[in-house]
Amino acid sequence: MMTIQEQIAVVRDISDTDTLWTATRDFFFSRGARMIAYRHFVGRPEPESLERMTFVAGGFPEGLVEKLFRERLVLVNPIPDLASRTADPFFWSDIPSMTELLESEEAFLETLKEFRVGDGLAIQVFGPMSRNGIFNVGFGETRPAFGKRDLKELQLAGQLSHLAYIRMTPERAQGVRMTAREREILEWIARGKSNSVIADILGISVHTVDTHVRRIFRKLEVNDRTTAAVKGLGAGLVNSAA
Numbered sequence: 001m002m003t004i005q006e007q008i009a010v011v012r013d014i015s016d017t018d019t020l021w022t023a024t025r026d027f028f029f030s031r032g033a034r035m036i037a038y039r040h041f042v043g044r045p046e047p048e049s050l051e052r053m054t055f056v057a058g059g060f061p062e063g064l065v066e067k068l069f070r071e072r073l074v075l076v077n078p079i080p081d082l083a084s085r086t087a088d089p090f091f092w093s094d095i096p097s098m099t100e101l102l103e104s105e106e107a108f109l110e111t112l113k114e115f116r117v118g119d120g121l122a123i124q125v126f127g128p129m130s131r132n133g134i135f136n137v138g139f140g141e142t143r144p145a146f147g148k149r150d151l152k153e154l155q156l157a158g159q160l161s162h163l164a165y166i167r168m169t170p171e172r173a174q175g176v177r178m179t180a181r182e183r184e185i186l187e188w189i190a191r192g193k194s195n196s197v198i199a200d201i202l203g204i205s206v207h208t209v210d211t212h213v214r215r216i217f218r219k220l221e222v223n224d225r226t227t228a229a230v231k232g233l234g235a236g237l238v239n240s241a242a
Contacts, residue, residue, distance in 0.1 A: 002030045004153045011164050017221075020168065024161040025058050028137050031154065035059035035117060035138030039080065040165065042130055055231065060138065064115040068108075069233035070190075078105040083124035083134050089151050091143060092120045092136075119143040123155050125162035133162050178219060183237055185212045190229040190238045 007027045014020045021038075028036050037057035055074075057065055068074045079092070082099055090098065095109065120138035127133070135158040146154075178186070188198045195213060199206045213225075222228045232238045 002027050004156055007157050008160060011160050014164065015168070017165060017168050020161060020164055021056060021058075024157070027157050028135075028154070029059075031150075032139055032144055033059075033137045034140050035120065035136075037065075037136045038133060038161075039136075040131065040133040040162070041080075042132075060117060061115045064111070064117065065230060067111065069230055072233075073108050073111060074233075076102070076104040076108050078102075078108065079122050079136065080134050083122050084132070086124070089121050089123045089155050092122065093143065116141075121146075121151075121154065123158040125155075125159045127163055127166045131166050133165075135162075178216070178237060182212055182216050182219075185209060186216055186228065186232045187238050189213070189216075189225050190232060 007023070010023050010027075011020065014023060024038070025036050035057070036059060037055070040054040055069075068077075078095060078099065078101055082090070082095065086098075092109070092112070095101070101109075117138050118140040119142075120136055123135040123137065125133045125135065137154070144150075184202070185198055188201065193201070195209045196206050199209045202209070216228060216232075217223060220228050220231045222231055229238070
């Protein structure tokens with residue numbers, strides 16, 4: 001198990017976001033986690049902030065993440081809003097006793113149960129210029145018996161990584177900027193269309209579509225179509241639920 005002092009030393013020397021994510025994931029996994037997701041946004045975690053939201057996850061069932069974004073269930077996730085109203089981490093299983101849930105929010109939690117992710121911990125993190133975020137850390141079927149010190153160390157580790165991410169990505173305060181054509185093509189990518197099919201739909205050449213796709217990948221910092229679709233949906237760049 002990594003100590004928080006060791007994690008501070010590791011994060012201090014990291015200069016790129018991929019390595020930061022790996023180090024963050026490894027720390028939480030060393031504390032018994034099996035799944036982790038990080039969501040960064042500007043302001044409050046409301047639907048209108050999706051355009052400036054970053055989302056990354058590891059360990060969760062692939063079908064779960066895709067369903068949450070494809071069906072826009074991420075918009076009715078009660079965890080971020082609840083986290084923004086409390087200073088302490090909380091377990092997912094405690095949510096029904098902490099707030100009155102809407103039917104749509106209950107449906108979101110039921111989706112988690114469908115995929116058997118078990119219990120997890122929501123950890124809110126904060127930064128300058130309203131660049132806030134939340135970590136969701138899943139532990140599987142058995143809820144860990146964490147003491148106050150354990151929870152504070154997990155929260156400190158999350159806050160440490162969040163501030164490091166902010167330092168590395170000052171441009172994210174402005175969100176990902178795409179042209180209307182790039183967003184249109186990203187929509188079709190999210191619907192599973194190939195470059196040649198997109199070219200036929202839009203009445204442009206395959207070469208032009210290829211060029212736009214490369215630019216989309218570069219702006220989203222991804223290397224494949226599935227990840228581009230998921231990140232595009234998570235960032236509010238794709239409006240379709242199809």
